[in-house]
Every structure is written in structure tokens, then in C-alpha cells.
Amino acid sequence: MTKMLRRDPRREWIARNRLHPEHASVLREQGEGAVSEWLGPSGVIRKNPRAIGFIGPSGIKRIDRSGAQQGGQATGSSHQAAQDSRRTVTIEAPAFLVAVVPELTGGRLSGHDKDLLGLARRLADADPERPGAVLAVIFGQHKGEGGGELKEQAFGEAGIDRLLHLEDDAYVGFAPEARLAALSTVERELAPRHWLLPDSPLGGADLGRRLALRLGERPATGVWQIESDTEALSGWRCTARGAAESLDIQRQLPRVALALAECAEPVDETRHAAEPLSLTTAVPRALSRIEDLGQVAVDPAGVALAEAEFILSGGNGVKDWDGFHHAAKVLGATEGASRVAVDDGYMARDRQVGATGTWVTARVYLAVGISGAIQHLQGIQSCDKVVAINMDPGCDMIKRADLAVIGEAAEILAALVAKVEQQRGGQRDAA
Amino acid sequence: MQPEHQGVAVTVLVSVGRHPLTGRARRADQDARGLELALGLEERLPGSRINLLHAGPRCEESESALRGYLGMGAGTGLEHLTLLEQPEGADAIPALAEHLASATPQLVITGARAERGEGSGLLPYALAEHLGWPLVNGLAAVEKVEHGVATLLQALPRGQRRRLQVRLPAIVSVDGAAPAPRQSAFGPARRAQLEVTPLAAERDHELAEWAMAPARKRPKRLKIIKSASARDRFKAAAAKAEGGSGQVLEGVSSEQGADAILKLLREEGVLPR
Numbered sequence: 120m121t122k123m124l125r126r127d128p129r130r131e132w133i134a135r136n137r138l139h140p141e142h143a144s145v146l147r148e149q150g151e152g153a154v155s156e157w158l159g160p161s162g163v164i165r166k167n168p169r170a171i172g173f174i175g176p177s178g179i180k181r182i183d184r185s186g187a188q189q190g191g192q193a194t195g196s197s198h199q200a201a202q203d204s205r206r207t208v209t210i211e212a213p214a215f216l217v218a219v220v221p222e223l224t225g226g227r228l229s230g231h232d233k234d235l236l237g238l239a240r241r242l243a244d245a246d247p248e249r250p251g252a253v254l255a256v257i258f259g260q261h262k263g264e265g266g267g268e269l270k271e272q273a274f275g276e277a278g279i280d281r282l283l284h285l286e287d288d289a290y291v292g293f294a295p296e297a298r299l300a301a302l303s304t305v306e307r308e309l310a311p312r313h314w315l316l317p318d319s320p321l322g323g324a325d326l327g328r329r330l331a332l333r334l335g336e337r338p339a340t341g342v343w344q345i346e347s348d349t350e351a352l353s354g355w356r357c358t359a360r361g362a363a364e365s366l367d368i369q370r371q372l373p374r375v376a377l378a379l380a381e382c383a384e385p386v387d388e389t390r391h392a393a394e395p396l397s398l399t400t401a402v403p404r405a406l407s408r409i410e411d412l413g414q415v416a417v418d419p420a421g422v423a424l425a426e427a428e429f430i431l432s433g434g435n436g437v438k439d440w441d442g443f444h445h446a447a448k449v450l451g452a453t454e455g456a457s458r459v460a461v462d463d464g465y466m467a468r469d470r471q472v473g474a475t476g477t478w479v480t481a482r483v484y485l486a487v488g489i490s491g492a493i494q495h496l497q498g499i500q501s502c503d504k505v506v507a508i509n510m511d512p513g514c515d516m517i518k519r520a521d522l523a524v525i526g527e528a529a530e531i532l533a534a535l536v537a538k539v540e541q542q543r544g545g546q547r548d549a550a
Numbered sequence: 551m552q553p554e555h556q557g558v559a560v561t562v563l564v565s566v567g568r569h570p571l572t573g574r575a576r577r578a579d580q581d582a583r584g585l586e587l588a589l590g591l592e593e594r595l596p597g598s599r600i601n602l603l604h605a606g607p608r609c610e611e612s613e614s615a616l617r618g619y620l621g622m623g624a625g626t627g628l629e630h631l632t633l634l635e636q637p638e639g640a641d642a643i644p645a646l647a648e649h650l651a652s653a654t655p656q657l658v659i660t661g662a663r664a665e666r667g668e669g670s671g672l673l674p675y676a677l678a679e680h681l682g683w684p685l686v687n688g689l690a691a692v693e694k695v696e697h698g699v700a701t702l703l704q705a706l707p708r709g710q711r712r713r714l715q716v717r718l719p720a721i722v723s724v725d726g727a728a729p730a731p732r733q734s735a736f737g738p739a740r741r742a743q744l745e746v747t748p749l750a751a752e753r754d755h756e757l758a759e760w761a762m763a764p765a766r767k768r769p770k771r772l773k774i775i776k777s778a779s780a781r782d783r784f785k786a787a788a789a790k791a792e793g794g795s796g797q798v799l800e801g802v803s804s805e806q807g808a809d810a811i812l813k814l815l816r817e818e819g820v821l822p823r
Contacts, residue, residue, distance in 0.1 A: 183781075204776075225818065293704065293712060296684075320725075321707050325687045328675040337756060340670040343768055360765060362669040363568065369761040381771050408684040408720075412713040415703065416822060422709035429820035450815070451822035483820050485811070504818060506811055512800055522814050524807035525800040534808035539821065 137164075205390040210280050213252030217243045218311035219279075220256045220302065220330075222322040225482055225503070228277050231317045231380040236278040238345065238383035239315050242355065243280075245347060251312065252280035254396070256305055258290040258298060275393040278386035283396045289404070292411035299329050300405040306334060308398055313353075318342070318377035331375040338375040343382050345372060419453045424470060427453035430481040430502075432472055434495075435459040436488020436510060439529040443487065446532045449539055455479065457489045473498035488528045491516030508532070557597025558695050558718070560588045561655035563646065563673075564604050564631070566615045568665040575611045577618035580661025582731035584724045585619055588659055589626055589732070591692050602631040603649065605642040608746060621739030622732055630743040639758060640751035643673060647680040656718045657700065662687065662725040668757060674723040681721075686714055689722045691729070 133145045143157050155170035172182035217239045221232035228236075236253060243251035255274065274282055283305065289297040305311070314334075316327035318341055331338035341360035348356035348371070355372035360379065419427070431447045433440070434457035447454045456466035458473060472479050474494035484502040489495060491507075491514055499505060499519075507520035508528050517523040524531055562585045567578030585602070592598040602619055606612060620631055634645045650658060663671040678685035690705040693713070700720065704712045705727030716722075775786040799807055815821050 293714060320688060324671070328672055329679075329685075332672070332675050332679040338670070338672070340672070361762070362667055363570065363663065363665040365568065365570070365573075365665075365765050366669070367763045367765050368668065369763070370759070381768070384771075384774075387776070408717045409686060410715040412701075412715060414706075415711040415713050417709060417711055426708045428708040428710070429815075429818075451820075483815065483818050485815075504814065506814060508807070508811075512798065517798060518796070520796045520798075522810060523796060523798045524802070524811060525798065526802070526804055526807055530804040531807045531811070534804045535811055538808055538812050 204388070205276065206388060207391075208389045209392045210250050210252045213243075213280070214246075214249035215243075215251040216254045216281070216309055216311040217251055217313045217315065218254045218256060218305065218309070219315045220323065220326065222317050222319055223257055223259075224321060226259075227503075228273065229317075230385075231319055233277050233385035234380055234382055235315055235317050235378055237385045238378055239313070240278045240386055241345065241383055242313050242315075245354070253278055253391070254281040254283060254309065254311060255279045255393075256283045256285065256302065258285050258301070275391045276386070278389070278391055279393045280391045281396045282393045283398070285398075285402070287402075292413065293409065294407065294411065295325060295329055296405045296407045296409065297402075298326055299333060301402045302326070302330050303333055304398055304400060304402045308400065312374070313372075314375040316375075316377050318379050324377060327375065327377040331373075334375065336373055336375045338377055339368075339370060339373050340377045342372075342376045342378040345382075416451075419447070419451050422453050424453060424455055424472070424477045424479055427455075427479065427481055429453065429483045429485075430455045430472070430479055431485045431487065432456060432489060433460050433466070433487050434489030435463075436490075436508075436528050437465070439532075440465050442529055442532055442536075446536050449536045450485075452485065453481075455484075457495050458492070486516055486520070487532060489516050490514040491519060557595050557599065558591070558657055559599050559601070559655040560591060560657045560659060561601045561603050561650065561653065562588050562619075563658065563660040564602050564616065564619050565661065565664050566604075566606065566612045566666060575615040577615055577731075577734065578661055578665050579731075580663065580725055580728075582619065582622065583726075583728040584659040584661055585622055586729050586731040587689070587692060587724060589623065589628070590729065591657075591695075592626060595695060600626075600628050601653070601655065602628070603634070603646065604631060605634040605636055605645045605649075605749075606640075607638045608633060608635050608744075613744065616744065617739040617742060618734045620742035621734030621736060623742075624735040624738040630745050633744050633746045635746050635748045636751045639754060641754040643676045643680070644752055645749050646673075647677055650677065651681060654719070656698075656720075657692075657695075658683075658719070658721045659689075660721065660723050662723045671723075674721050678721045681719075683719050683721050684716050685721045685723070686716055687723045687725075688727060689724045690727045692722075 130145050133139045133141050134149055136142060137156055156164060156166050159165040172180050175181040219235055219239045221228055221235065223232065239253045243253050285301050314330060317323035318327070327338060339357050339359045342357045343360060344358040346356050347354060351371040353372045357370060357372040357376065359368045359370065360366070361368045424430070429452045431450060431452035432455035433443050437443050437460065454466070454470055455472040456470045458471055458475065460466050461468055461471045471477065472495060474497045476498060478498050480501045482503045483506065484499050484504070485506045487508045490509065490511060496515060496519055505520045507516045507523040508531050509516060509523065509525060510527065512525045564581045564585065565578045567576045569576050588600050592600055604616055616631055616633070620628065623629070634649060636642065636645060658677070660674045663669050674685055686702055686704060688705045689702055690711055691703040693701040693703060698718045700716050700718055702714045702716060702722065704714050706712055775783050777783050777786065799810055
């Protein structure tokens with residue numbers, strides 16, 4: 120209650136109006152500091168230039184003349200304002216369900232998933248009188264942003280009303296038959312009106328086609344646009360890509376749709392409940408004819424830089440290149456380099472990351488001794504997590520990084536390699 | 551084990567492709583990769599038989615495209631292609647399913663998506679559902695076939711591979727991760743036989759109802775900044791890329807720094823086990 124900011128419009132008005140007789144006293148009450156303007160005894164306006172403005176994040180005094188600082192009142196930080204601007208929406212008794220099966224790359228909602236949930240919201244909220252609920256079916260482990268309640272919040276902010284979390288050993292790895300059995304159970308119990316899946320190679324494209332055929336539907340694949348259409352049975356018409364991306368197919372939206380990335384805007388104005396659901400009946404055990412023997416170790420040096428998952432990238436700050444190559448080998452990372460390292464001849468040209476080299480999409484990008492020129496930062500725009508090791512705490516790479524360690528690159532890399540090797544040695548002893 | 555028992559009967563489903571620039575008929579890239587996979591399998595497992603199967607209309611254009619596949623089999627046992635003749639716009643799935651059910655191959659290889667028509671990539675799934683066979687998508691290599699069980703390598707995004715075991719008979723689909731196809735030899739392609747079986751067609755009514763148009767360029771998504779004040783909008787437009795809530799470890803020993811990095815790498819699960 121104490122945190123709530125109460126506005127008094129009258130006092131604000133007095134604070135703005137320097138001719139008001141109570142102006143000085145109101146300012147004194149509001150501001151922590153001194154009054155910046157007052158009427159002197161001889162009728163002349165006196166100003167105290169030291170009392171205006173505020174101290175910026177870098178410790179330098181800033182004077183904001185845009186009007187936001189008028190009356191000496193400090194506004195709340197813009198970040199907090201953005202947090203509060205989301206409207207909370209709870210749908211108690213949904214008229215229908217829109218089921219979404221996100222791909223959850225690395226246990227997180229990907230950009231594609233968020234777009235898909237935006238599409239699901241469009242379908243669910245079309246009729247404000249009878250809103251539908253978005254049901255997300257997720258398999259296995261997930262990582263939200265942060266832990267505990269925040270995890271659920273990440274799902275809620277993506278636009279999920281109901282969350283069905285299925286966790287079982289059977290769904291680990293490539294298990295289309297077990298997942299299909301689970302989705303069939305969902306279909307029998309909850310009978311969603313629409314099924315939406317991402318048309319992405321990992322999971323959605325495969326599972327969605329299997330599901331559609333199990334339900335006896337002819338799905339729309341590669342959907343990138345939907346429009347409401349009163350003539351269609353489902354009330355929607357979709358545009359889908361066909362024939363190796365060379366055709367646009369306009370058709371009615373079927374029950375099962377596989378959508379491309381950027382098919383709709385992600386949810387950013389509302390926060391939904393993400394209420395957990397559970398199935399009442401057990402999922403039947405499907406006899407699997409496909410056995411997953413696990414991932415195969417591939418040579419990271421052979422993976423194309425643009426699609427590598429984990430990149431160890433070296434720049435001008437790397438002095439010990441043998442140690443760098445050894446670290447890449449031990450960590451199982453694909454090697455990348457900044458332009459300086461390539462120009463100096465330490466790395467091949469095809470390993471260059473950045474605007475003139477390769478635009479990488481790694482999940483983890485470990486930058487060693489790279490200060491972060493703007494061309495380099497462009498190249499790593501779509502990386503999820505950036506870790507920087509650098510001597511200079513003020514460089515741009517540190518600002519971009521999710522984790523930055525200030526120190527000598529060679530020492531830190533050596534310590535990291537030692538730890539990984541030690542851990543592996545320990546495992547071998549235990550086994 | 552005797553060599554003749556090792557062989558597997560492979561059927562490769564081929565389609566007429568479309569050159570992305572000129573739009574001419576050609577052998578479809580993914581199907582050619584599938585045939586390359588089958589030919590590699592035949593080299594390793596002597597006694598294997600490869601059949602090519604296509605359902606569709608027979609005309610000069612499609613025939614020259616289909617002969618492109620036969621030209622890949624020069625010097626191998628691949629000599630003919632079974633063509634289930636259907637008019638344009640007919641549903642290929644029932645015809646193919648019926649043929650496969652009677653021919654009973656052990657392994658069916660297809661491309662993931664056709665380059666013409668709907669190109670939804672549903673055909674392998676429809677056949678698998680029809681025949682009740684297991685299906686594996688995104689195949690990169692067939693490692694071995696033993697006692698009716700195939701060990702396969704499945705391609706994952708980011709150059710990763712996954713090893714799977716599948717009980718035969720099975721359908722597998724290949725995409726760009728499979729080995730690149732060999733060249734097609736012109737002479738053998740001309741000499742090879744097409745075995746044509748005319749079929750009563752089942753029209754695909756749903757497909758006929760859809761409106762098809764050349765693909766429009768998709769609109770580029772704009773960065774929308776929702777802010778009331780012009781100052782905030784300007785700041786957002788002019789801002790450099792920032793991680794925002796990055797954690798900075800300053801003045802720590804290299805051991806502590808390495809610990810923090812290791813913890814993050816483990817959380818993300820990128821370290822090989």
C-alpha cells in the first residue's frame with residue numbers, strides 16, 4: 120500500500136504554477152532538494168541552477184527540458200511503468216479452447232512460440248462476448264524467466280490462459296509416438312476448437328503433421344497470415360506458403376494449423392493467468408517402434424558457424440591462441456573470431472563473426488577479449504546468452520553480455536578448462 | 551550371414567521438382583538426396599533392391615525430370631521406375647499407399663516436401679498413418695540395417711545428429727541434411743525404362759477449391775515502440791543493443807570467474823557430457 124504512488128493534481132498544478140502563492144511551500148514538500156525558482160523580495164524571479172535537474176545513471180547531472188521533470192517531481196523509472204502497463208486478463212469460463220504446442224527450444228518459449236501464441240490470442244479473442252482460452256501443452260522441463268512464480272509469469276505474459284504440463288520420461292528426446300498419444304488424450308478430454316503448432320523443424324513440423332492425420336484433418340502448413348472470413352466454416356481464412364515457398368495458398372483455416380514465424384504479433388499488452396491444468400485420465404502407453412539412442416557427438420569444428428549452438432569467439436585480447444584452440448576443443452565449442460583476429464591472421468576468414476562475416480544464431484556466445492565493435496554486435500544480435508571475458512569493464516561487449524567477467528582472458532580460460540577437465544575426470548572415476 | 555540375406559528392399563518415392571529460378575521441371579532436390587542415400591545403402595549392403603516410384607501425369611516435361619533420377623543409377627542395379635499414371639490434380643496418396651501395401655518394401659525413402667502443388671510435406675505422414683508404419687523425419691544417414699532394425703542418424707537443427715533405431719518396415723523422409731545427390735548421367739537416363747501403370751484417379755477436391763497465387767513477399771516486421779513520450783521513442787530508436795540486466799563480475803579471481811561461466815554453460819546445457 121505504501122508503494123502506491125498517489126497523485127494530487129492540485130498540488131501538481133501548484134508546483135507547475137510559479138506565480139501561485141503556495142508554490143514555494145509545495146515545492147519544498149515535494150522535492151527532496153531546494154526550490155529552484157522563487158520570487159525575490161524585490162519582485163524579481165530568482166533561480167537556483169543547482170537545484171534543477173537530476174543525477175543520471177552515469178553520475179553526471181542531467182537537465183531534462185522535455186517537461187517530464189517539471190515541478191521537481193521525479194517520475195517513476197520507465198522500466199517499472201512498462202511492467203505496470205500490462206492489463207491482467209483472467210478468463211474464468213472459456214467458450215472454447217485454442218490449443219498450442221510450443222516447441223520450447225532449450226526449455227524456453229522461443230520467438231516463434233510467442234508469435235504463435237499471439238496468433239492463438241487472435242483466434243481466442245475474436246469475439247469479446249465469448250472469449251476463448253489459450254491452452255498450452257508443454258512436454259518435459261521448462262525454464263521460465265527466473266524461478267518459482269516468475270516462471271509462470273513468463274507463460275502468462277506470452278498469453279497463456281491454461282497450462283497443461285506433461286512430464287514423463289517417455290517424452291524425452293525423439294518420442295513422437297508418446298507425444299502423439301498424449302495430444303490425442305488432450306483432444307478427447309478437452310476438445311480444443313483449434314490446434315496450433317509451429318512449423319519448425321524441431322518438434323512442431325513433425326508432431327503437427329502426425330497429430331493432424333491422427334485427428335483426420337488436412338492441416339494448413341506454413342501459415343503466415345489469418346483473416347476473419349464469415350463465409351468460412353471456422354470463421355477464418357488463412358494464407359499459407361506452398362510448393363517450396365513459391366506459392367501462396369488461400370484457404371479456410373482448418374482445425375490444425377502449422378504456422379511460420381512472425382505469423383502474428385506476440386502478446387505485449389496483457390498478462391494472462393497460465394492456470395495449471397491436468398488430465399483426468401492417464402495417457403495410454405504407446406508401444407514405440409522408434410528408439411532414441413541419444414545425441415551423437417559431432418565435431419564442432421565441422422558445424423557451420425551460422426548454425427552453431429555454442430561459439431567460443433576470440434578477439435584482440437587473446438594472446439595465447441594455442442590455449443584458445445584447446446579451450447574450444449575441451450568445451451566442445453565452435454570457434455569464431457572478431458575481425459581483428461582474422462585480419463591479424465590468427466583465424467580463417469570464414470570464422471569471422473559480424474556484419475562483414477557471419478551472422479550467428481548461437482544459444483551461448485562466449486566472447487573472449489572482444490571489445491564489441493558495432494559491426495560485431497550486429498552479428499551476434501540473435502544470440503540468446505552472451506558471456507564476455509574482457510579486461511576493460513567499460514567496453515560495449517560488457518554492456519551487451521548477460522554475464523561478464525573482468526580479467527585476464529588466458530587465465531580465466533585456463534581455469535575454465537581445468538574445471539571442465541577435472542569434472543570429466545571425476546565422472547570417469549565414478550563410472 | 552550370407553550376403554544375399556543382408557539386402558533390403560528400398561522404395562524411393564520421387565517427384566517432379568521445380569527449379570527455383572526458371573520454374574522448369576527438374577529432379578526434386580530432396581528426392582534426389584533420398585535416392586543418393588538409397589544408392590549408398592546398396593553399395594554397403596549387397597543384394598539390396600531399389601525401386602523408384604512416382605504417381606502423377608505422364609508428359610514430356612515430367613518424363614525428362616523423372617529420367618534425371620534414373621540417370622543417377624548408372625552402373626548400379628537401378629534400371630526402371632514405376633510410374634502410376636494419374637491426371638493432374640489427382641490425389642497421389644491412395645494410389646501410393648495401395649502400391650506400397652502390395653509391394654511391401656522394407657524401407658521407403660521420400661523427400662520432406664514437394665516442390666510443386668501444395669508442398670505441405672504431408673505425404674510421408676499420410677502414408678505412415680495409412681500403412682501403420684513408423685516414420686522418421688529429417689534423416690541424415692542410414693548407419694546399418696540388421697535383423698529388421700535400422701539404425702539411423704537424424705539431423706537436428708544446428709548441425710547436431712541424433713541416433714535412432716527403427717523397426718522395419720518404415721518410412722523415412724530426408725531434407726537438406728542428407729548427402730548431396732550425384733550427377734545424373736544422360737545416356738543411362740535415356741535408355742532406362744519407365745514402367746507405366748494407368749490408374750483410376752481420385753480427384754483432390756479440396757485442393758481444387760483453394761486459391762493459389764505466386765508467393766507474395768512477406769511484410770517485414772516493424773519494431774514498434776509503445777511509449778507516450780517522444781523522448782522515450784527517440785531514445786529507443788537511437789539506442790544501441792543492450793543486454794540490460796547483465797551481471798558483471800569485477801575484481802574476482804580467475805577461479806571465481808570460471809566458476810560463474812561454468813555455471814551458466816551448465817544451465818544452458820551446451821557442455822558435452
